[in-house]
Amino acid sequence: MSITKESFGQTNDGQAVDAFILKSASGVTAKVINYGATLVSVEAPDCDGKLADVVLGFDDMGGYQSAGNPYFGATCGRFANRIANGKFSVDGIEYSLAVNNGPNGLHGGVVGFDKKVWDAAIVGEAVKMSLTSPDGEEGYPGTLKVELIYSLDDEGALRLDYSAETDQKTILNLTNHSYFNLAGSGTTRSHIIRINADRYTIVDGEATPSGELRAVGGTEMDLLEPTPIGQNIDAVQGLGYDHNYCINQAGEGELTLAASVVEPDSGRTLECWTTEPGVQFYTANYVENIIGKGGAVYNKQEGFCLETQHYPDSPNHPAFPSTELAPGETYTQTCIYRFGVVE
Template structure:
């Protein structure tokens, strides 16, 4: 066995012991002595991988939820719950090798079901669908028929409606041999006003290169708009800073879609050069945030190099920890949101108060309100077609970080 394989195996066997696994096969909670937990382990040619499964709590309706923990050969961890196909936690090392949680979220369903969270609706880490972002006035016309959706963001429709994909239980399937979790949700015809029965899968994979790969597929039996994304908020300081304004951001985009006062695109794609919207060169998030109308960034950027293949869209660097995050996507746009509506009413992991600008989101996507914008790339999925989209969040430490 090669030296690298030995170290990986020793690491994973150590981790397995810490959660009570007693064999290299599926281990029940009774066998491990740990209530409501289960570990699925598989081997491949490179390393042994395992996915921990445990109870996560109940929804307000009394539905049981489950948390899945993926760990790679470097000790990095990704935690996902079947409620909303939600990323709850991302543990990744800083420049000193210390693991820290860089994703905003909660340690149980209690946080996601609290009145403060449900009232403010930040969508921490959730899968968003059928349509990520906004649709003007909650309506669109398709094949001569008008469809009316929930108006859950003023007069507009946002992130799939009152009960979008972020608030349903997905069917989860651990794929231990790939260190991945595949989640499936079948949205019935007419749900939230959308036409067609839509079958959606989201697959999260944690690689040994410290990448979180998110692969989406969807099929329908009627023409319907589809725009899937993930709404994770990040703070690469991992709780060691009160906001994310010192994070240095680069977005590979020469244009953005201009919006009106309700954040609906006007149809104009405006050049960013020479404006507060320009992140083509590395710039601190807080450098010009006060100059942005509306109190911060919440804008869709038109990616410069988009061609439907996986391309780098953005990078973020946090100087104190040395952590870096790269975002790659097959999508034509990315929504940069600087956490403007976080207001200090939500207490997150470790008792940390999530105040304004505490975290940021980089949501890969098609453009907002595309069903009503003839000059935007189409988001209509037809029967017989398969919607496919991929995004990667890759974590590392900047070379020579001080």
């Protein structure tokens, strides 16, 4: 495995942005930038060895800073996913966040971690990115120090190791928001997916959890067996899948296979492993006429996300796994996207 570094331009306010290219012996190449600790591209071979970029994104910083960027490849925080009415409490103290998704707070606020330039360096055979979020930023309590380490092994597994510490009790929920298309372009409705989850979090019309965990069995949400994404998508609440699945974990905090995907024509495969209790399966329902890499036009259901995380709105549901982080504790999370081909 090798890593090289190059310039990726600069932000609108003049901050330099770097790209890091990780290459594996398997033929998989990943590019990450320190703006938003973003996964920009993954080139992966098909059964015949033909490479395609299987991650949606942009060619330059103009795209990543555009108002229409739907978090392509970004690291979302402090709190990924939704917080109802932009409010939560810690030890009886209520905090208010920006409401930037209907009535909800989404993905850390107006200027979340996805819009920050992280410190970044090559450390051994990995890229380490770090960020300090000051007390009160976007309404969250505590000064938070976050690290994200990207590494790629020679079998084509892209590993994301997160860690964080705080000086004041706070909440934290990080995720990667990459949109995948294993064909390289076109609809993902024919991709075959399996999600290792017996239950999912019921949501209301604003995509906020009610608190109920419902069994997927016998419903359009059942993806326990390999199923084409498009088979039941039109029967799913809303415009398609945008739901948190409660992973059948091997044990709390243990690395577990959350989902596996096959693209039948190319034979490319993706496995998603995580230590988190949930994975948000999202089928790019709100992507419309976005100009991406090489002038490609991205539209609805031409990508899918597997966002490993805690459940949405967890601070407001005591029965959900806790997202609180206290001084002296260390938040850790691992997510692995393993790329391969059908054997």
